[in-house]
Amino acid sequence: MTDNRTAEDSYLPLAVPPTNHGHTVAAWTAMIGVMVGALVSAIGCMPGVPFAVFWAGLVVAAAALVVGLVMRNMGYGQPKDGVEPRRASTGH
Numbered sequence: 001m002t003d004n005r006t007a008e009d010s011y012l013p014l015a016v017p018p019t020n021h022g023h024t025v026a027a028w029t030a031m032i033g034v035m036v037g038a039l040v041s042a043i044g045c046m047p048g049v050p051f052a053v054f055w056a057g058l059v060v061a062a063a064a065l066v067v068g069l070v071m072r073n074m075g076y077g078q079p080k081d082g083v084e085p086r087r088a089s090t091g092h
Contacts, residue, residue, distance in 0.1 A: 022078070024078060026069075027077060030067065030068025030069075033060065033061065033065075033067060033068070034064050034065065037060035038057065040056055040060055041054050041056075041058055041061070043057070044056065
């Protein structure tokens, strides 16, 4: 038999937070944009490539973050108070 006298009480929240871990259109758009910006910046660090390409990559990454925030506020991100989440239409 097991001895359950050493078990600790667990305190769970009243509501479970969303479990999609950022798998939203806004998150994917922002991350793809940041990855492309990082790639462009890395190419700008190579010999023989103008250093302005490095700065262009940083601009692309910053723009992707802004686009992700705008999309989140439009309802394409995690559910948030005051923002109605967009649902995919079923097409039926």
